[in-house]
Amino acid sequence: MRSPGIHHVSINVHDTAEAVEFYTDVLGMTVRTDRPNFDFAGAWLDVGDHQVHLLELTVPDNVGQHFAIAVDDVDVAVAHARERGVQVGDPTPVGSGRQAFLQDPSGNTIELHQPGR
Template sequence: MKLQGILHVSLLVADLARARGFYESVLGLAPDPRRPDLGYPGAWYDIGAQQIHLLALPNPDPVEGRPAHGGRDRHVALAVDDLAALRAALDAAGIAYTLSRSGRAALFCRDPDGNALEFIEVKNPA
């Protein structure tokens, strides 16, 4: 057996409309209309050959008390082609972020439900 890759990551959200506002308006993602009725609200977003799944379900984890820097918390790392444009979008939306402490072109922010996201600038994603 050999693992072939990561197909999607699921994130819990308390308020689907608020979460969709972040993922669609700030990050510019479009929802995948093929998401079936799973018995609870949610949204799927295609990112290359992978997806982010938002699940509108109760979150068993505390939102408060998480590390200020998302790199010290569980997080999803996403490739972005223009980190400066992302920073401008986050600034315009009033969303706090921290720069990567490794020195590479990357930043961390949290979505409205406290999920940590890392964005790494990749000029020519594979």
């Protein structure tokens, strides 16, 4: 498996509006309009060619704080990880793309992200 790069980094925030104001006004990021309709508040931001995802979760879970690696084919990436004994969730659609989650040996969550075409 070869990854073309980082797709996004997700961080947990207490207040989406306050966080958006900070990241746009202080750090110069811009708000994206293509965030899927999840069951929690948040915002997607652009920073250069990459994204920062702000997640307002009352109880962080396995879709909370993580980073996402862009992959050309999430099915191939999942098979590659499973062949090496890594437990990976099944790919699921998100927006126009697909994603799957796994954890590193220290328990850090990593998303395999296949952007939509």
